[in-house]
Amino acid sequence: MNELKNLPAPAKLNLFLHVTGRRADGYHMLQTAFQLIDRGDLLHIRVRADGQLRRSNDIPGVPEEQDLVIRAARLLQAEARRRSGQLHGADITVEKVLPMGGGLGGGSSDAATTLMALNHLWNAGLTRQELMALGLPLGADIPFFIFGQTAFAEGVGEALQAVAAPDCxxxxxxxxxxxxxxxxxxxxxxxxxxxxxxxxxxxxxxxxxxxxxxxxxxxxxxxxxxxxxxxxxxxxxxxxxxxxxxxxxxxxxxxxxxxxxxxxxxxxxxxxxxxxxxxxxxxxxxxxxxx
The missing domain is CATH 3.30.70.890 (GHMP kinase, C-terminal domain)
Structure with missing residues (x-):
């Protein structure tokens, strides 16, 4: 398989969000509950044989090299190359539905879907926990989307436990x-x-x-x-x-x-x-x- 289409990148809602402190490095300590919902962006990914990573469509206000999708792909590309010696590439198309600056986690969700899909397409072999750790430096919400279920979160948002929430x-x-x-x-x-x-x-x-x-x-x-x-x-x-x-x-x-x-x-x-x-x-x- 060298292509995956209509990959979902769902939005999240913070059912509550409390700020409990601030670390010495400036990061805020949080407690929140993340809820996935059935609205989000769609990604289409095709493997390239030449090792290049490209976003194949324009997103106003988001230059390709600053896009979390490309930055996440580069991190996984480097890790996969370290493990196997192979340099993988991909073309990634992002169909944006979620608004930017909306608090719905759209960019982080896109990055998480990219990591999970490329890990599969490239046979990179990273576990879900390893993908979560890889994505965390790019955004505190990314580990949640890879975790992939309703979660109680602490720390900067990366310490996750599954919880039940209303089916609504x-x-x-x-x-x-x-x-x-x-x-x-x-x-x-x-x-x-x-x-x-x-x-x-x-x-x-x-x-x-x-x-x-x-x-x-x-x-x-x-x-x-x-x-x-x-x-x-x-x-x-x-x-x-x-x-x-x-x-x-x-x-x-x-x-x-x-x-x-x-x-x-x-x-x-x-x-x-x-x-x-x-x-x-x-x-x-x-x-x-x-x-």
């Missing part, structure tokens, strides 16, 4: 702004001392509830909404239908619903007001059934 639908609003992650984390107004929780607190919240009120909060939300009013307006609008909050460092806003019909009803009201869509919670990464 989400309505997601794109407020029309891109929020730079670094700007939010650098803000002097960011709360950095949330009390650590234990995984059992998160799990018992959903085990003992019949409603879909989300656990905890997003500590980044207050900073993002003060800097980007459209995010605040989106939360206010969606909160009329449930527990709305921001994912990641923004800008996208989401709310959970028990069934698709409820999500459709809210989407209908959003027409002409917001760019919005629905997505179902995923229990595991869909690429696992393809590789």
């Amino acid at each position: 639908w989400y309505v997601v609003i794109e407020p029309g702004v891109a929020v730079p992650t670094a700007e939010i984390f650098c803000s002097p107004h960011l709360t950095r001392d949330s009390s650590p929780i234990i995984i059992a607190d998160f799990s018992s919240h959903y085990e003992n509830r019949n409603d879909l009120k989300q656990y905890g909060r997003n500590d980044l939300q207050q900073v993002a909404t003060s800097l980007y009013p459209p995010v605040a307006k989106a939360i206010e609008w969606l909160a009329a239908y449930g527990d709305a909050r921001m994912t990641g460092s923004g800008a996208c806003v989401f709310c959970a619903f028990a069934d698709e019909g409820q999500a459709d009803a809210v989407l209908e009201r959003a027409q002409g007001v917001w760019t919005a869509w629905k997505a179902k919670a995923l229990k595991q990464h869909p690429i696992f059934d393809m590789l």
